[in-house]
Amino acid sequence: MTEKAAVGRDAFDRVILPVYSPAKFIPVKGKGSRVWDQQGTEYVDFAGGIAVTALGHCHPALVEALHKQGEKLWHVSNVFTNEPALRLAQKLIDATFADRVFFANSGAEANEAAFKLARYYSSAKHSPYKSKIIAFHNGFHGRTLFTVSVGGQPKYSDGFGPKPADIVHVPFNDLDAVKAVIDDHTCAIVVEPIQGEGGVTPATQAFLQGLRELCDANKALLVFDEVQSGMGRSGKLFSYMHYGVTPDILTTAKALGGGFPVSAMITTEEVASVMAPGKHGTTYGGNPLACAVAEAALDVINTPEVLAGIEERRNAFIQALEAINAKYHVFSEFRGQGLLIGAELADKYKNRAGEFLTASAEFGLMMLVAGTNVLRFAPSLVIDFADISEGMARFEKAVKKIVG
Secondary structure: OOOOOOOOOHHHHHHOOOOOOOOOOOEEEEEEOEEEEOOOOEEEEOOHHHHOOOOOEOOHHHHHHHHHHHOOOOOOOOOOOOHHHHHHHHHHHHHOOOOEEEEEOOHHHHHHHHHHHHHHHHHHHOOOOOOEEEEEEOOOOOOOHHHHHHOEOHHHHOOOOOOOOOEEEEOOOOHHHHHHHOOOOEEEEEEOOEEOOOOOEEOOHHHHHHHHHHHHHOOOEEEEEOOOOOOOOOOOOOOHHHHOOOOOEEEEOHHHHOOOOOEEEEEOHHHHOOOOOOOOOOOOOOOHHHHHHHHHHHHHHOOHHHHHHHHHHHHHHHHHHHHHHHHHOOEEEEEEEOOEEEEEEOHHHOOOHHHHHHHHHHOOEEOEEOOOOEEEEOOOOOOOHHHHHHHHHHHHHHHHHHHO
């Protein structure tokens, strides 16, 4: 077998559509919460592939599931069903409020299905004019034209118009603002229980409870986007479980496959009842390989020991960040839930999040930002405490370099 030709980072600038600005190194191997690049340099991973690799890299249970299914059945399309998809759907139903599941490949596709379902349900059950979607500033729901329009960040949707109509954005955590725009024409309120890309900002209890009551009063559906906050990230299987507020539709992706592309929209029997064959679909959604891996990920994550360990690890992160902040005074606030942590920069370092990201990589740490003013931590849910300590030691070196 001929050896594959080596490729370097410069190839990216020649062959990939210029919609990303990746790091200058290329990761080639990962194990647990450690990653190695082409030169053999080791990194501690606090990014988790943007909250995706929830069990770290190459977790044995996921590798085994992929290997076993890879020797059985890769793809059959939704002209047929398959055993891994049926097992995974039942386990998601057993673990949540839901009665029905739709599988897709990405968070955007799960949200696209959710928004289409919300409008179709309202049209079928109430009125074709009941189509308004209320969403929130700084929200993020994906990159399809529909989902990027529902997302409350114009920088991602401007220039791609005409945008889908009848979408209204109001401030997050502002119930009065929602009351001012909700009416008989509203089909759904779409919200992230924790705004991820928007700065790692959790919803308040009163806000989510109020949204539920407003939806009930106006015959609208409550849609929770848990693409980033779901699958154990918050310390419970889904973030809604912290609040005791049950949505009508929920979407999940990212950590669902632990790194294998898969997503799901889950909903109640009542809402699902309006759909029929041909109303929506996907070629790859419910793929046997993806569902087999996701089932293994769910089996590991949805256990008392893993979920209980998330809060312990969060405390370790917060303690380390507070110790660093006591020395260098770079942060104004730490927020989030579980192992989705946002560290907002102090005014002196405002809009310099990217510099901290770059400096962290120089010292062997993979990090994230959430906008220009917030550093985001989304590591493996089972990250070793030794890796937390080592990663934070490297992070402190990066902070020291920036502070000077």
